[in-house]
Amino acid sequence: MTEPLLSVRDLSKHYASHGTRLTILKDISFDIGKGEVVGLVGESGSGKTTIGRSVLRLVEPSAGNVRFDGVELTGLSPSAMRRMRPRMQYIFQDPFASLSPRMTIGEILTEGLKIQRIGTRAERMERARIALEQVDLPAEAINRYAHEFSGGQRQRIGIARALTLTPELIVADEPVSALDVSIQAQVINLLRDLQQQLGLTMLFISHDLAVVEYICDRVIVLYLGRIMEIAASGDLYARPQHPYTRALLSAIPSTDVGAKRERQVLKGEIPSPANPPSGCVFRTRCPHAIEACGQAAPELREVAPGHFKACIRDDIPLGAMP
Amino acid sequence: FTRPAQSATLSGGFDVGPGGFQGNFNPLAATAGFTWLSIYFEPLVAYDAKLQKTVGVLASSYEISPDQLTYAFKLADAKWHDGKPFTANDAKFTIGLAKNAKTGSVLAARLSPVSAVEAPDEHTLVIKLSAPSASLIDTLTKVMMLPEHALSSIPADQLAKSPWWSTSPIGTGAFKFTKYVNDQYVELAANTDYRGGKPALEKIINRYFADPAAAIAALRAGEIQFTYVDSNDVPTFKDDTSFQVIEGNSFVVNYLGFNHESPIWKDLRVRQAVMHAINRDAIIQSLYGGAAKPANCAYVADQLVPKDIDPYAYDPEKAKALLKEAGWDEINGGKPITLLTYYTTPLATNVLAAVQAMLAQVGINVVPRAVDAPTYNSIVLKPDADISQFQLVYAGLQNGPDAGSINVGLNEKQIPPAGPNVVRARIPDLTAALDTALAEPDAAKRDERYRQVCKVMNSQLPWGTLWVANRYGVVSTKVKDFVWTPAPGGGPYEADPQHWSIAE
Amino acid sequence: MQSAEPVLAIQGLKTIFRIRGGDVTAVNDVDLTVGAGETVALVGESGSGKSVTSLSVMRLLTRNIGSIAAGSIRLRRKDGSGHDLVTLTDEEMRDIRGDDIGMVFQEPMSSLNPVYTIGDQIAEPIRIHRGATRKAAMATAVSLLESVGIPDAKRRAGQYPHELSGGMRQRATIAMALACDPTLLIADEPTTALDVTIQAQILDLLLKLQRERGMAILFVTHNLGVVAQIAHRVAVMYTGRIVEEGPVGEVFSNPKHPYTKGLLASMPRLGDATRMKQAGEKLAAIPGVVPSLVNMPSGCTFAPRCQFAIEACRKAVPALEPVGPLHKSRCIRWREI
Amino acid sequence: MLTFSLRRLAIGIGMLLALSMLIFLLLRLTPGDPIDAYIDPNIPLSPADLAELRSRLGLDQPLPVQYLAWLQQALTGNLGYSIKRMDQPVLGLVLSRIGPTILLMGTALVISIIVGIATGIVSAVRRNSVTDVSFSVLALAGISSPAFLSALIGLYVFAVRLNWMPSGGMLTPGEPFSVLDLLHHLILPACLLAVAQAALIMRYMRASLLEVLNQDYVRTARAKGVIEFWVIVKHALRNALLPVVTLIGSTIGLAIGGAIFIESVFNWPGMGLLLVDSVETRDYPVIMGATLIIGACVIVVNLLTDMTYAVIDPRIKVG
């Protein structure tokens, strides 16, 4: 591999809450190559958003570092960071909350250019128009307010805003999960088209494994702030290695009524970050947990080319789901 | 609820008067409120109810030596409320306390001429002066006798803080202190052993009112039988047969004080113009309801005012002419002049509005500014005062019953910080006249001297004297033999509370 | 499986809302039956009227803004008597709520009262409808918690909603809905707010409870996968109307309405997505947006987004026609699909 | 809980310290000092006397020295003596006023809470009905009337004209203490004071209940077959009380400083009156002492409000 565009090393994040320490992320390391789309999946509260925001330094990581195109972001001065910002942008989950209700679409789309003092007013408006076109919205939308648009349209506006600054990296945080089923497909298609046209590098966060499979080259599976498995997406779905990934995949209800698959229902719930289990954090819900799982946190190791997992057991056969 | 019968109890707002300090029980520190304090404490001497002459109270008689340096008092046969006899030693002790500023006494300065106090026997007190003082007797009316046996153990500088004053004070008066209920009222009970006879009332209660309207409400509701009232509230009671309005001279002259350090008043004609510009009769008639007398100097008592002084009749044309002569436009132009006052009553507010309007008619542009007393004092008493803050003041100063009391406001020697000559009057004639009057040992000649003071004031106009207003109390007609005089500074005078009674 | 008389039979239900500028019809001409031991799923996009339908059954629409304008809702009560819920008085309706019909809502956090313990809230319907004492009701509540799979139920009963995780809260609301052993359970998106692993747990639980108790379930969701997993029959709603209805297997394998077809096609399928990606296939999105209630197109409301639409579609609202023995579709061109 | 209380205590003490500094500074910025207030132009004091008085009160020292001297005394629990009433220690003076203030405020508060919450509930439940509109208009009128005017008019109407109530004070002078007598004096000022407060509570209650009635758990309660009365009283009210408690908490805090207008018109010997009086006479020790004690009360009330929250809402953990 050539030098990755984004390289995250040993990223950790803690919050203090009522005197206890919450470990939200622990020793997260991964790379994203130029033009690559990497998926980040995991249950609610597993730290997906926190990773996405730490990467852009919208949240200050507690430890570890993030390199973007060879530049160490952590530790960059505020003004240097401000200069870096146009190169990486964020797309939000909630299409209602992510657009200011008090700005017109034009103002929303030119905001970043204005902040970065790019171009004249007219040039900025022109750029906004182009961005609208890129997301298949009519140009007259520019004078309207967000509330006049449906969820899918708003999500397109959110994407357009990210595009105005011509970023190289986009962090898309569950961009379709708030949308209706019939609209989701429109937005996914759009994102994929844009990614391919513009050669964008993307960190795609989602809890919908099917969507991730469709859009991502590689997938990172997260559980309680720790990486469980990383693999190329085809590989991961065909041969999930980690018991958690397997459970996750099997929990997804399918519309194939005939083929009632053997399902594995995990017992219990995701533990609290305030007191995570010792050793492997998944062991409390893992059907294959053995005593050794409680000893030490398992290393992320390569079990097949490009396929990493953090599980000490290699002896669980693929079909072995109780 | 039925109101409990209070036949032998008289309630009132006694200690609500001009400058009256509520809840002050220490006569040494009292600057007013003696009408009330003298119901249970007594001074050696007091004025009569008309405030014309002094009479003995605890002193049955007194003599002044011809050189005016020795005062000998014969003391009455009185007893303290705890039964112990009142003796000359008590009197000596009390004067000692009053002379000692450490006790917080406000009389210390005025007693400074006293060089020695002797008690040759139980019933004789001799006070020796270092120099004659015309106002010593006046001062002594305010010195309430205090029991040596109760207070001698308290160090002088702790005396003011002693709880004795508000819990168990004993005096020699017709009533005994029984209790003080926190800012509500003070209750006195009859002193059945009183040397002047057993009081007719069983109790006297002084209630405190924060708002004059509340006192009037209580009076009309029958909860109290007496209170001091503002003159504009008098009409409320005029036609009411269950109340009697008591009217009296306040002895306080209200004046417009020209700041003599301000260049704008330097010219006498300007000051005269102010006098001519104000229609005092109209203000007295309408705003005071006729209850004031115009004053053309600080005095109003007939014997002190010469007949031939300038009445400064209302004459706006003359005022304008005088201003023109003086070149008023050059002196001040149209700039507003702050008219500083500490009077905040509705009446004063109206008066100042009228004065402002009248002065405006002749081209003198004043703007009243009412501040609270401490602010006023801090502005006017500052040695290096800022002239622009008080080019003109509206104030009052008492001129009786001791006519000499006016001295402090006008004598050049009393310019702050030395004294309260806040207008900084530097008029040699006036200073000389005042000095002469005060030094006059012969009481008979003194009036003449004061007439001279009046004359100088009238012609030189250190102040623009306006009027002396009447003061009012309202008492229920059920109350008999009640004596109340709106004495300046709150008395004391011969009120004979032992005779007061109340009809069923 | 279905007994002769269904537990719930909705006929011609029309529910309107009064909003500024006039009335809007949120639910129109809905017919739906649910038999004992049967699970019927109501699917459709946000705003299609699923919740309004279920609230209409409960008669829980706020009186001054929403009301049932037409139709009947017949319910077979536990004692076998049948009632038209639309005509019941408020008191009679109150007797039925929580007793004959239990309801589970979407948001497990906000549908529990934050200031009372779980036990209290579960015991409440028992005390109201059974007149049980506090203690007895509490004991029942604990056993209910156990039956919905909450470990350490006694302790949990004394806890407040915020002290429980999302999955446990939803179990608690299910326990609450089941407290009086209702004949009908209405579940309005009970798993939408939950993670997939928890969703699987809850679905399993519902299936188990239905097996044990034999109640009828009206299951509202927008997740077709969930429908496939839990329901016997499915009704697809679009803009307030049912557009297709039938046994789940048949509807999913052989949809007869373009909207249902579009929905099924627009979801990437697990395992198949890699192939699509590699083949460069796009997802089959339904173009356009759902029309708003105030601005409804005439005729078939799906016509503006429909690739099969013809002129006739825009003329009149199509009827819900039978397209198979138990299968109905509201499309005039269902044969071509 | 303990650590919470301790932390709040520490913050409270810091706050009081800052408060005392601030008020000390403000006082020295006010024109005139206690001696200026003491002077009666008719009874002149010599400059020496004035200087003596000032130095006895420490007023001639530099500011920080004065403050530290005060602080040092205050830390030993001695707040000094009133300057105006030299025989009264500040602590006693202030404490003797706190009782009547709490009595008056407490009564007014109880009245206003009962009236405000009851009318607020009725208004919310009967939203937009004639009752609701008339309650709301009355409430607004109550909030819109200046306190001193209603006090004066109340005094005039009920005490002078109708003679139903005593015109002021806390007890009938000269009579032995009786609770009835106290109540008789209390009721009019307390009611007048309660008017605006009740109006405010009513409006908060109404808004908050309307909001809560839209919540999912209210719908859940109805879905369980709970009758409407209990839906409101049991399920909605407790949740709706939170913002009302905040409001009440913050107004108690303010009220301890006194309702100057009512107190002065009804001659109620409370804190407000004491404060007006001591500011007028620049009675520094009393102002400082009163500020501190009131500040302490406010801090305690805030703490109590927070604890009340925790009682009403188990989500809020104290600690």
Added chain:
Amino acid sequence: MLARTPTRSPGPLARALDRFLINRAAVFGVCLALPVLAMILSYPLWWTFKPNDIDLLAMNSGPSSKHVFGTDGVGRDVFARVMEGGRISLLVAVASTLLSAIIGFLFGAVSALAGRWADAVGMRFVDLVMTLPPVIFLLVLASIAGTGIWPTVLVISLLSWPLLARMVRARLLELRERDFVIAARGMGAGLPHLLFRHGLPNSIDILVVYATLQIANAILLEAGLSFLGLGIAPPAASWGNMLNAARSTAVLEQYPWQWLFPGGALILAVLAINFIGDGLRDAFDPRAELN
């Protein structure tokens, strides 16, 4: 493709206005306030008497065709004084509201947006000011500032801003975590941009509602200050100091027109403003924004 018809779209303010106009009480408030305001502003043009013209011969006379509201204790026309008092009271109210709104907004917004330290220090200060008993604060401030329009404005402002600061802070703390603000930060926005491009527009409802209700409050506060002898000093007229005349029992009882009219004007104005404020509050209700 657009959700609505492609005519000119109403912005958030326009929609709020829309909602405001259907609120009957609020419109009633406006109908009450506007004529009063017009009268107050224009009275010198059509009214014969000046507020400070005294006429000692016609004092304390009741309402008549000449003096429609009667005259006061020095024979000034009460109507002219009510009008003039309205001018001053409203000026004081509006100016103090503006001043306190500016202070309160800046304080609250900077606290919320400028980081933990600014927040901690700022809020401790607000706590401090709020712990200070308002009576003392009022009295002491007023005796420092003195009487007159501008000192009164200052006193009222200094007393009122902390409340707004808290409200603005609470709103912006929440706003700070909103996605569109994070998006702005993600594009490199600094404090001034957040303050004025996001903070201000998103607090506008709070500010407007605060402003209206504070105007009502300030009128009452001014009246209270005047009652204590602070505030607007006579002979300048303000509703507060005119009401102050009712302290005199004679005026209260015998010349009621001297306080009834300013009192009525004051209550009417405050009531109208409160109605408007309520309407604005509902119009700006964030929940109404959703549909």
